[in-house]
């Protein structure tokens with residue numbers, strides 16, 4: 001396989017509703033779409049999940065664009081590749097910038113699967129033909145608004161409800177939700193909003209039988225999380241703190257978490273994501289696939305990854321319509337009874353809708369050797 005051309009596009013898509021986390025509110029999603037082409041003009045696609053501002057991690061759309069243009073694209077253009085797993089090796093001397101790396105690595109995985117005429121899920125070694133998904137609900141203005149969103153999510157069939165929390169929107173809110181829904185699988189995601197000094201408050205969450213609490217403490221911490229996990233019953237799931245299979249190994253060895261949220265972008269690509277999956281499987285630690293408000297292209301990658309058999313908990317890959325007025329793939333991602341049917345056609349398994357891509361593209365650039 002040889003990459004003869006790379007095209008970067010900058011897109012901006014309006015969300016159907018604002019999405020609020022402890023670190024900020026999204027009303028739209030700006031992102032970079034990566035298209036790689038081989039000698040026959042076949043295209044592979046992926047997106048960067050970096051946000052416009054460095055809220056979730058240190059990367060942004062602009063830092064990703066620069067990393068891609070100055071370092072990552074030149075490393076892959078016109079190189080003979082046997083397998084996409086070589087890409088993360090080629091990038092290994094470049095520190096961090098995982099979302100930028102993942103964006104081009106993912107596009108190469110898609111192209112590889114298309115060249116082989118197999119689904120991306122199969123190329124990754126995934127075997128599930130359908131996957132379970134849940135929904136992530138942002139911080140709302142009122143508890144009534146939250147209960148309404150949960151009702152809609154359950155009506156749509158989602159298999160678990162994730163509730164974003166932050167100081168001031170936590171124990172009392174979850175109590176109300178539990179009162180209304182005593183048996184629904186519920187989890188909370190704090191996006192690093194607490195510190196160990198909040199331990200008494202976090203202990204109170206134990207009474208609600210949550211599936212897990214996601215990333216309660218600092219985004220760069222695995223030490224305090226271990227202290228916290230030893231003192232609460234609710235399983236901790238790490239998101240922001242895990243950037244690699246090595247981070248996962250250390251967190252598991254310290255007892256910092258009992259579950260890991262795998263996000264392809266956060267860990268630098270599909271190859272590393274699979275390694276984390278494999279390590280967790282070996283250690284009987286369940287994983288699930290997180291989301292970054294992706295367009296259909298990122299969503300398709302998440303679906304493919306989730307077909308690996310240790311993705312035993314519902315992920316955040318909700319339907320396209322949960323986020324977008326119109327998605328950039330055909331067909332859009334749909335969810336029925338909390339299940340997504342895994343596509344069986346080559347690569348990501350969804351057609352890229354060029355006209356809609358163009359509609360949302362503000363600028364683009366083409367790279368050749």
Ligand SMILES: O=C(O)CCC(=O)c1ccccc1C(=O)O
Nearest residue numbers: 056136191290291292293294316
């Ligand atoms: O629905 C999704 O795509 C995931 C929503 C979500 O929880 C999220 C959205 C933006 C940034 C971080 C997170 C997160 O999982 O922490």
Ligand SMILES: [Mg+2]
Nearest residue numbers: 189214215239
């Ligand atoms: Mg999270």
